[in-house]
Amino acid sequence: MKRIILSLAFIFIGQIFLYASDIQKCKQQIIDWHLSSIFSDEGLTDEIIALTDSGSYIDLSVKELFLNIRLPEQMIYHWVETQTENGYWRDIDYRDKNPSGWAPSFHVMRLFHLAKAYQSQQMSTYHSDKVLAAYIRGLRFWVSFTLTCPNWWYTEIGVNKMLGPALLLMENLLPEDLKIQGVEQLNRSKIGMSGQNRVWLAGNVVYRALLQNDEILLKEARDVILSEIYITTKEGLQPDYSYHQHGPQLQFGNYGLAYALSMTYWTRAFRNTQFSFPDEKIRIVGNYILNGLNKVVWGGYMDYSACGRQFFKNAQRGKALALAQSLADMSVVTDTVSAQVYKIAYRNILIPPSSVARVEGTMAFYRSDMLVSKVGDAYFSVRLASPWSIATEAGNGENLKGYYMGEGVTSYMRNGSEYENIFPFWNWRRLPGITVPDDTIPLPLLTWDGYRNDSTFAGVLSSGTAGVAAMILGRDGVSGNKGYFILGNRMFCLGNSLQTQAGQSLITTINSTYLEGGMRWRTGNNKMDRVDDDFSAYIRKPVILEHNGWRYYITENQTLNVAIAPSQGSWHEIARFYADKVKQDTLFTVTLNNDSGKYEYMVMPANDNNQEIDYSQVKITNTPLVQLVEDIKDGTVCGVCYRPGLFPLKKSLLKVRYISLSGQALFILQKEKDGGLKISLSDPTRRQKSISIGFSGRYKNGLYDKRKNITFFEVEFPQGDKAGKEVSVFIKR
Numbered sequence: 212m213k214r215i216i217l218s219l220a221f222i223f224i225g226q227i228f229l230y231a232s233d234i235q236k237c238k239q240q241i242i243d244w245h246l247s248s249i250f251s252d253e254g255l256t257d258e259i260i261a262l263t264d265s266g267s268y269i270d271l272s273v274k275e276l277f278l279n280i281r282l283p284e285q286m287i288y289h290w291v292e293t294q295t296e297n298g299y300w301r302d303i304d305y306r307d308k309n310p311s312g313w314a315p316s317f318h319v320m321r322l323f324h325l326a327k328a329y330q331s332q333q334m335s336t337y338h339s340d341k342v343l344a345a346y347i348r349g350l351r352f353w354v355s356f357t358l359t360c361p362n363w364w365y366t367e368i369g370v371n372k373m374l375g376p377a378l379l380l381m382e383n384l385l386p387e388d389l390k391i392q393g394v395e396q397l398n399r400s401k402i403g404m405s406g407q408n409r410v411w412l413a414g415n416v417v418y419r420a421l422l423q424n425d426e427i428l429l430k431e432a433r434d435v436i437l438s439e440i441y442i443t444t445k446e447g448l449q450p451d452y453s454y455h456q457h458g459p460q461l462q463f464g465n466y467g468l469a470y471a472l473s474m475t476y477w478t479r480a481f482r483n484t485q486f487s488f489p490d491e492k493i494r495i496v497g498n499y500i501l502n503g504l505n506k507v508v509w510g511g512y513m514d515y516s517a518c519g520r521q522f523f524k525n526a527q528r529g530k531a532l533a534l535a536q537s538l539a540d541m542s543v544v545t546d547t548v549s550a551q552v553y554k555i556a557y558r559n560i561l562i563p564p565s566s567v568a569r570v571e572g573t574m575a576f577y578r579s580d581m582l583v584s585k586v587g588d589a590y591f592s593v594r595l596a597s598p599w600s601i602a603t604e605a606g607n608g609e610n611l612k613g614y615y616m617g618e619g620v621t622s623y624m625r626n627g628s629e630y631e632n633i634f635p636f637w638n639w640r641r642l643p644g645i646t647v648p649d650d651t652i653p654l655p656l657l658t659w660d661g662y663r664n665d666s667t668f669a670g671v672l673s674s675g676t677a678g679v680a681a682m683i684l685g686r687d688g689v690s691g692n693k694g695y696f697i698l699g700n701r702m703f704c705l706g707n708s709l710q711t712q713a714g715q716s717l718i719t720t721i722n723s724t725y726l727e728g729g730m731r732w733r734t735g736n737n738k739m740d741r742v743d744d745d746f747s748a749y750i751r752k753p754v755i756l757e758h759n760g761w762r763y764y765i766t767e768n769q770t771l772n773v774a775i776a777p778s779q780g781s782w783h784e785i786a787r788f789y790a791d792k793v794k795q796d797t798l799f800t801v802t803l804n805n806d807s808g809k810y811e812y813m814v815m816p817a818n819d820n821n822q823e824i825d826y827s828q829v830k831i832t833n834t835p836l837v838q839l840v841e842d843i844k845d846g847t848v849c850g851v852c853y854r855p856g857l858f859p860l861k862k863s864l865l866k867v868r869y870i871s872l873s874g875q876a877l878f879i880l881q882k883e884k885d886g887g888l889k890i891s892l893s894d895p896t897r898r899q900k901s902i903s904i905g906f907s908g909r910y911k912n913g914l915y916d917k918r919k920n921i922t923f924f925e926v927e928f929p930q931g932d933k934a935g936k937e938v939s940v941f942i943k944r
Contacts, residue, residue: 233484234429238379238421241480245376246331249539250532251281253561259532262525266320269312269788270521271369272468273529278323278373279536284335287328290321291345298352310362311607311788316370322349323373326380346381347389354392368411371400375418382422394422402435406446406456407466410439410473417477433486436477439470440492444578444932448495451936452503453579460601460661461579461594463507464530465519471500472533475540482544497541497549501556504534506574506583509590510627511560515634516594516620517581520603520610522634522785527627535560573697575673575680577893577935580617582671582680584697589816590624591702593644593680593695596662597669599897599935605657608787612637614654617664618645619682619693621702621722623814625760629724635780636796641720646684646693646706646805648715662686668853670895670935672877679877681838681851681895688712691808694838696849698829700815703840703849705833707809717805718772721812726775726797727759747772753826758799762817764826769811770804809833830861848880851895857905871905871921878904887943892926897934901927910942 250259259276262268266277294300300318307314325346328336336342353374360366378385378393385393400415413435420429442448446455447470454467461467474496481487507517512527513534523529538557542550571585580595594617596602602617603610610616612634621644623629639654640647666685672678678697684690691709695702709717731739735752749770756763756773765771778798782789803810811833813826832839837858838851846865852858857871865882872878879891890904905921906913913922922942929936 231424233486234421234424234426236484237429237480237486238382240482241376241379241421242330244476244479245278245327245380248280249536249557250276250279251333255532255561256280256283262529262532264524266317267312268523268525268529269786270465270523270526270529271372272465272472272533273523273526275472276529276532276536278320281331281334282324282328284328287324287334287336287342290325291341294345294348296348298348298350305356305358308361309788310360310365313360313362313365313369315358315360316365316373318349318353319370319373319377322346322353323377323380325349326377330380343381343384347386350377350385350389350393354389354396364408367400368408368415371397371415371418372411375415375422378422379418390422394419397422402432406439407469407473410436410470414473414477417480430486433477433481436473437488437492440474440488440495442495448499449576449578450932451576451578452499453576453581454499454503455579457604457659458601458661459578459599460519460604461517461576461581462519463504463517464513464526465521467504468530468533468537471496471504471537475500475537475544478544479540493544497545497553500534500537500541501552502574503576505538505556506571506585507581507592508534508560509585509624511562512624512627512631514583514590514592514622514624515630516592516616516622520605520613522610522613524632524782524789527631531560531627572675573673573678575671575678575893575937577671577937580669580671580680580682582673582678582695582697584678584702587700587816588625589700590622590627591697591814592622593671594620595669595671595680595682596664596686597682598663598665598667600669601661601663603657604659604661606659609785611656611785611787612639612654614657614662615639615642615645615647617662618642618647618684618686619680619695620644621695621704621814623702623722623724623761625816629759633723633725633796633798634785635782635794636778636798637723637780638778638800641718641723641800641802643720643722643724644695644704646689646691646709646717646719646810648687648689648711648713649718649804650715666690667898668875668895670877670893670897672879672891672893672937674879674881674889674891674937674939677847677849677879677881679849679851679879681877683853684709689717691717692835692838692851692853694851696838696840698840698842698847698849702814703812703829703831704814705809705811705831705838705840706805707833707838708835709805709808709810719803719805719810721763721765721801721803721814722761723798723800724759726799730756730758730773730775730799732756732773742773743775745772745774745776756801757817760817762815763801764813764815765803766811766831768807770806772800772802772804774798774800774802832858832861846882848878850878850880852876852878866908868907870907871903871923873903874899876902876904883941885943887941889939889941890924890926891937891939892928893935893937894928895935899928900930901925904940906942908944910944913942 397419416432456466542553596617666683669682783791830841910922
């Protein structure tokens, strides 16, 4: 009996030591994370200081870049020298009540960087008595007051998210009374709320648990964070690896980026301890980062249409760099082979796109109505709105002009910076890809509810190498069919049946971006000429425009408008918290008048050798019944069927003379290596159970109608939460 009791005592004591050891390991891993910096190691410190406006950036994911660098020593010493004897700084307004960018939070940010500077061996401030004294004075000042922001987020999340690591970094140097007071400040964060707010709050509780060596509280908070790693069709991580918040609304660059940063941070903090996240959960996070977030980043910039409502200064660059941190974290917590994939991904964000080999293909985020293509040296994307997906939202004085962000917005990137900080200068009725009334009425202001397209036809489809996106407009009395077709490094944009109930003129924007160098153009077989001025003309022959590495092919019998002009604007018109200061830049904007009710154009990279486009290798059908793009060279056919029918193919290499569909669908028809055919389909109505598709000729495993010479196949569409997802069928003669 004594031996049993003694053995149990040893087990109990061993368990205590195990907990204590794991707690210390978690502390050290958090400290090591904050003392390291992939950005400073890559020489990006100055860029990040400028990009985040020395840490005053409004978006937390980008703001934290400022926390993830080693600041120049002169900045640290400046704070040491300008701090008062009572521990505060005169340039901080401690009475500020601004709900955005709360000024007192900068006091805690400085405490964090003082702690980091003191403990960083790479800096001359390492173990500096002056830096330590400034930190202690500043902390005593902070804990002596209970400052509260009108925005609960700063009080319960934002401030403690910096204070926790600032205390852990200096824990062994803190007087006991000061440590207790610091922990009391952290106690303002309680586990609660939902989604990413719940993760942030639980993370702050982790800091408190570590400082108190409380393994029970630590496990409770860790379990809350872990519980948010799952795939759902409600708010959160979606089955297609997009991310929703505030309803079925794509939030890659906002809440979705914060989610990724939190999960990879805590995965590193808890690794190789009993609190480690299970491999299955780590894989979910990794797949989301690689197959979701990373797909909307190109050349070190995030697609502007993936940034949610946050059309902020430096948003595209800042959000991409933040993702690089998350990718770097994943490279540490996964196996050797996978680690290399993550390292390549974050290096691709930090180096110019011209030096990166990319063969990724086309991705359809069917849960969020977004199509993305990354092929060769070009990036394309399309964003739609529908009854089942919210285009965007406005709130907190942000996104004041995003009324048309879901009307088929397109993005074209080669160097990545094509749209960076363009938002004040844009005419937001001329967003790339949209078709809207040609008027100057002030744009309505959206709310937190955002908006959806009233039409019940919208969807995206990808076969991996080709893609289709389409919608029927149904908002503010505007109607019509809009289709987008990606084949290799080309995007074809088609519209028809465009009209308004009020009889207004409609205009479609091909692109609107910064003027870089000059524009060249030609009609017919004429030579390319440089153009430096605006022009508008009805073109009877196809026109080719080239500007900043992009080539635009506009077919005949359309009214083409090219605007090359200065544009003035203020960031205050985009988000209220910016100063109302007017700035100016010069834009290049290409539009088409839609008086005929239709349009047709193609966008592709312009080759350095100015190789001509052989448009005869592509056949276009653009009618109210169907839109087809047939690539005669490789046989791929991309289509949108708006109404059931039998549709001829013009010159198909697939030896299919015509195709029939019994319902509405997006489809891609391609030839397989074994000579068979692959047909990829999706249901843009999300209401059809199945569709009958027929091909001219006789095929195996189908129902052959000898009289019509058509083989029919019945294809079942995914249902329920998978409605709108791609389904593929393989057929052989």
